[in-house]
Amino acid sequence: MxxxxxxxxxxxxxxxxxxxxxxxxxxxxxxxxxxxxxxxxxxxxxxxxxxxxxxxxxxxxxxxxxxxxxxxxxxxxxxxxxxxxxxxxxxxxxxxxxxxxxQLNPHPAGQQEHNIPEIDGQKLMGLQHKYRETVLFFPSSGQTCHSYCTFCFRWPQFVGMEELKFAMKETELLIKYLEKHQEVTDILFTGGDPMIMNFKVFQKYIEPFLEDDNKTNIQTIRIGTKSLSFWPYKFLTDDGADDFLRLFERITSKGINLALMAHFSHPRELDTQAVQEAIKRIKRTGAQIRTQSPLLKHINDKPEIWAEMWRKQVNLNCIPYYMFVVRDTGAQHHFAVTLADSWEIWRKAYQNVSGICRTVRGPSMSCTPGKVQVLGVSEINGEKVFVLRFLQGRNPDWVARPFFAKYDEDAIWMDTLEPAFGDSFFFEEEAEMVYGENYYDPQVSSFE
Ligand code: SF4
Structure with missing residues (x-):
């Protein structure tokens, strides 16, 4: 090529x-x-x-x-x-x-403190430890992207509002933290887009996990990236393209799962020869590609689009993973789809694909207490309700327990939902105690 x-x-x-x-x-x-x-x-x-x-x-x-x-x-x-x-x-x-x-809710009050771990009394600003098994790492050299998405909830990171930027220069502290926290099995490199980094820099972050004396318990390395859709040449003809693939191979040969969490918002992004060839090359290294995107008005708010996207992804050997609800920040008013419509779009798309595509989960809101999935709209004792559940929870015990919110056809985010039965949701007291009143605010840490 x-x-x-x-x-x-x-x-x-x-x-x-x-x-x-x-x-x-x-x-x-x-x-x-x-x-x-x-x-x-x-x-x-x-x-x-x-x-x-x-x-x-x-x-x-x-x-x-x-x-x-x-x-x-x-x-x-x-x-x-x-x-x-x-x-x-x-x-x-x-x-x-x-x-x-x-005025555009660049970074909801207090949330910066919620997920940032400490080690030896020092805050690790480039890390977030939100769920027990997973740590998010924001390498300082990966805080930009090959192109910017108009809807991006990370927009404050790109417009020079420096105090809002999560980043960490050193991997040493990261490794030290992971050695101490053996419960962490997954590390997610995120950004921006970590695949914006050149090979030498990227390698520095990965190499400690491949050393024989590695004492962390990391079993999966995930890389959140939109490079396949915005710049597939990263894996084809760019300087370092082959080095990246060799490094991916070393990771998987070491017995560590490597998953590219690839962001695709529209089936068009899967059509070019470049993206198809890049996917093939990555797959040959033993890495998985899991796909995800928010549901966005003007871009992909039709069930046919999602069904086509999931089918194409599966045909290219990728694993459909998440449909997200667009976040409560920036231009949300322009891109938001109501929870009720999101579920309709989800349902129709899901009904139209075979079981092999149904690895996908959604529509899901990443809010402070966890990832909340809209399971559907139902009626209980004559009352119309949203049925919800945690796909991920700050407290692992919250996960997979269905709960109910009053149906609200205009609701676009968790914070405006009210409990359908009783005065509060089952997790609310605990979440308020730990995170304060604003615990539904979206996280800068994104999709994860
Ligand atoms: S959504 Fe991802 S790829 Fe798009 S601008 Fe934001 S961080 Fe970059």
Whole structure:
């Protein structure tokens, strides 16, 4: 395959993308205004191989990567547009965008403290230990992506709100922590996108797990990544592509499970020769590829899209894993699908695929107490209810116990749901004691 060189575009240079000539003046203005608040980055693969430019207004990948007017509420849009018109002063623009950003729930109160472990009295800022068996690690060199998703709940990490960034420079502390916590069997490398790292840096993080004197109890290494959909050349022709694959092989030969938690939002992302070849190469190393995405209005809010996506993934030897509910931050108002509709979409998609695709779980909300799945809508003693359960819980004992919330056709997140029977959900007292009143807030730690 011919090598293709990565080229990124953002607000500063997107006008030089030849296809951008097709955009209306209004679409360009939306990009200018909205990308002053939310991060914007796209690359030549997404532009040349994924977007249908003749139909960009309805194109899911255009919507996934190019800022859209509706991502800002009208008063925020007008404020930002007004600031840009009023003055060329970049500091003034930044002040205006920061004022808007803090109103977009960039990082819910108190949650930064909830999941961050300590060792020898020192907080490990690049780690989150939310569930007993799994530690999330945010390598400092993996805090960006090949392209940015417009809906991304990690947006504060990419717009220079530094105090919101989880990152850790050293692996030593990570290893020390894992040696001490033998209950941790899974480590998830996340970001940004860890696959943005060059091979040498990435290897530094992985090598300690492959050493003979490794005293951690890590049995699975997961890598959360959208590189297969945004830059498959990472595994094909980029410098270090073969080294990555050899390292993957060393991990699996060592008896450690290696799982790429691949983020695919639309079946289109699975169609190119590049992504299909990259998947094949990764699979040959013995690694698994598990797939996940949020359910997003304008992008994938139809059951046919999900059914097609799961089928294609299975045909490519990937394992459908999660459908998530979009998070309570940033442009949630633009992308959110109600819980009731999410379940309908889920159900119809699930009914339309064979058992082999039904490894997937959802729709699932990653909130502070755990991952809550909407099992469905039902009626109990004449009352319409949501049936819910924890797929993951802060307290492992909460997992897999069904519980009920009053049906609310407008609800989009756990925090507005009320218990259907009694005054509180079964886990609420314990969760409030440990995490305070805001325990439903979404986590920066994402899908996991
Ligand atoms: S959703 Fe993932 S790939 Fe997309 S911008 Fe956010 S961190 Fe990057």
């Amino acid at each position: 011919t090598a293709i060189k990565y080229k990124a575009y953002s607000l500063n240079n997107y006008l030089s993308i030849p296809q951008v000539e097709k955009l209306s003046a209004r679409a360009k203005r939306n990009i200018e205004v909205v990308s002053h608040v939310f991060p914007f980055k796209v690359n030549n693969y997404v532009i040349d191989e994924l977007i249908d430019w003749d139909n960009y207004e309805n194109d899911p990948i255009f919507h996934l990567t190019f800022p859209q007017e509706g991502m800002l509420l009208p008063h925020h849009y007008n404020k930002m547009a007004g600031a840009l018109e009023q003055s060329p002063d970049k500091i003034f623009h930044k002040e205006t965008s920061n004022k808007i950003r803090v």
